[in-house]
Amino acid sequence: MTWSMKQAPEPATTPTLMLGGVSVYQGWLPAEAQAAMLAELREVARAAPPFSPDTPYGRKMSVRMTSAGACGWYSDRRGYRYADTHPSGVAWPPVPPSVLAVWRALAAPHRDPDCCLINFYGEGARMGMHQDRDEADFSWPVLSISLGDDALFRVGGTTRGGKTQSLWLASGDVVVIGGAARLAYHGVDRIRFGSSRLLANGGRINVTARVVT
Ligand code: SIN
Numbered sequence: 001m002t003w004s005m006k007q008a009p010e011p012a013t014t015p016t017l018m019l020g021g022v023s024v025y026q027g028w029l030p031a032e033a034q035a036a037m038l039a040e041l042r043e044v045a046r047a048a049p050p051f052s053p054d055t056p057y058g059r060k061m062s063v064r065m066t067s068a069g070a071c072g073w074y075s076d077r078r079g080y081r082y083a084d085t086h087p088s089g090v091a092w093p094p095v096p097p098s099v100l101a102v103w104r105a106l107a108a109p110h111r112d113p114d115c116c117l118i119n120f121y122g123e124g125a126r127m128g129m130h131q132d133r134d135e136a137d138f139s140w141p142v143l144s145i146s147l148g149d150d151a152l153f154r155v156g157g158t159t160r161g162g163k164t165q166s167l168w169l170a171s172g173d174v175v176v177i178g179g180a181a182r183l184a185y186h187g188v189d190r191i192r193f194g195s196s197r198l199l200a201n202g203g204r205i206n207v208t209a210r211v212v213t
Pocket residue numbers: 119127144151153186187188206208
């Protein structure tokens with residue numbers, strides 16, 4: 001086979017930096033791939049409209065969310081869990097191919113995720129420090145893709161309240177929360193609303209893909 005000069009370079013499969021034990025691939029998704037993923041995520045949102053769940057503590061989350069895949073992440077006064085359908089009763093749409101491609105490249109080539117959670121951060125939205133621990137098998141990583149406005153992402157250790165480190169995530173950055181850091185506390189302190197032009201009206205989308213069962 002001859003190599004064409006026009007062939008796009010393979011994206012790096014080594015992290016550009018580590019934050020605690022969390023792998024960060026800065027700028028992993030090129031602009032065209034971000035736009036293509038956004039179009040697929042809009043289709044998911046059309047079929048399964050985003051909602052703001054209640055936390056078990058009775059407060060509405062500032063982030064709006066929906067899911068794709070066999071199950072979707074859900075929360076109400078009864079607690080955090082995965083649900084087989086959207087609250088309206090419709091099935092969650094399939095995981096978008098663009099998300100599967102990133103998952104297979106950076107998370108797990110031979111086992112696809114059961115859930116693709118899509119979080120929408122409008123102006124002032126944030127996400128408190130938490131662990132992703134509603135899944136059955138923590139040997140699978142959580143893959144996180146950032147689109148749109150910059151977000152101040154904070155990572156701690158596997159116990160609440162310890163030392164933390166922060167990093168601004170930009171559109172196209174991909175984070176893998178796995179290995180010894182799989183149960184690391186993490187959250188988003190704030191977004192820089194309007195810092196990206198990917199979303200016409202500003203805001204941020206974060207996509208996390210997980211193996212659930
Ligand atoms: C999450 O932990 O579910 C979201 C993380 C992020 O928005 O970057």
